[in-house]
Amino acid sequence: MRATGSSRIIPRMIVEPERDALRAALERESRRLVDRVRFAPDLDGRAPGLDWTAGQLVAHLCVIYRAFALTLRGADLDPEIVANLGTGDTLLEMVASTNARAVTVISFPGPREAADGLRECADELLAALDAEVDFRSPRPTPWYGAGVTRTAGTLAALTVSESVVHGYDIARALRTRPWLDESSAASAAPTVMSEMLPLLVDPAAAGFTGSFEMRIRRAPRFVIQLEAGRARSLPAGDVEPDCVLSLSGCDALLVGFHRRSLWRAIAGGGAFATGRRPWLGLRFPSLFQLP
Known part of the structure; x- marks a missing residue:
């Protein structure tokens, strides 16, 4: 992008x-x-x-x-x-x-x-x-x-x-x-993720369409919506999300910065996915790039 x-x-x-x-x-x-x-x-x-x-x-x-x-x-x-x-x-x-x-x-x-x-x-x-x-x-x-x-x-x-x-x-x-x-x-995690991830969409995610409600524990919720290779952040409640991702603050940053796999965060109890398409949660980290 x-x-x-x-x-x-x-x-x-x-x-x-x-x-x-x-x-x-x-x-x-x-x-x-x-x-x-x-x-x-x-x-x-x-x-x-x-x-x-x-x-x-x-x-x-x-x-x-x-x-x-x-x-x-x-x-x-x-x-x-x-x-x-x-x-x-x-x-x-x-x-x-x-x-x-x-x-x-x-x-x-x-x-x-x-x-x-x-x-x-x-x-x-x-x-x-x-x-x-x-x-x-x-x-x-x-x-x-x-x-x-x-x-x-x-x-x-x-x-x-x-x-x-x-x-x-x-x-x-x-x-x-x-x-x-x-x-x-x-x-820090909710602001950083909602404001910066839309600028870091992986070109390989161009064919992906979906939305994620991000529930970082002890912090406000928000939604990241992706379509046609672009992403935008929305307040929670504006759209019905496909997947709800619940993460601890530390796991949100470590997964977001590609320091920890989402699988490991799930195994350690620091993350889980729900919603009408919970399997999309496993795709979330791969939709964004880091320098």
């Missing part, structure tokens, strides 16, 4: 995040990350299933925290950030290229310096969230493509989802037990 056309139009958020819950989640997750990084013996281990080391994941989070803090405040991006924006014709290509560049220009001498850098960037982001930003207001997001914008609330929720998922990645890279906080995940 190209990052042009409908992706430039910012509809009202289907699920507006709750500011205090997001801020508490970001503070909680970033402090856990900083502590885990600071006391790591090194940051050279690779996260299973990813090409990045723990150190590169920290660099990636630093870039996100810094760029999103500036964007939420309405400030111009640093020239260094602008210079390392990626290129591509689609949102997926833009994000993948930007991420690849970011981890090549930031490095740390050791875990302590990495932790200090991450703490500094997280504090800047927390301060931006304290500034009473209008979560409904659009913000430029050039890392998704020229002219693309997302709401401030979407960006705030993305910082939490990135912290949760990459905290999981970093823990696995360090060969330590991952931490997964359900309240943190649930505060």
Whole structure:
């Protein structure tokens, strides 16, 4: 799906995040990350299933925290950030290229310096969230493509989802037990999924037609409807869904970011499908791409 056309139009958020819950989640997750990084013996281990080391994941989070803090405040991006924006014709290509560049220009001498850098960037982001930003207001997001914008609330929720998922990645890279906080995940997952998944439809899903009501536990419901290779999010109750997917907040993010299979989430009790076509639930993860 190209990052042009409908992706430039910012509809009202289907699920507006709750500011205090997001801020508490970001503070909680970033402090856990900083502590885990600071006391790591090194940051050279690779996260299973990813090409990045723990150190590169920290660099990636630093870039996100810094760029999103500036964007939420309405400030111009640093020239260094602008210079390392990626290129591509689609949102997926833009994000993948930007991420690849970011981890090549930031490095740390050791875990302590990495932790200090991450703490500094997280504090800047927390301060931006304290500034009473209008979560409904659009913000430029050039890392998704020229002219693309997302709401401030979407960006705030993305910082939490990135912290949760990459905290999981970093823990696995360090060969330590991952931490997964359900309240943190649930505060961000509905906004992130409802606002971002429609931009990430897999071209192979062009022949699929169906709708999913997403019931993320301890969070508002919403519907994702797909037809002719496009997707849109709707408030729950606007249409009768074909499939109802119930997920824990953590499983929603891990399945959505392709860190965990839906089968595993179902087996662990973190997900189940109901509705008039419950078997469609197993297709849900394959309908969307990630950078």
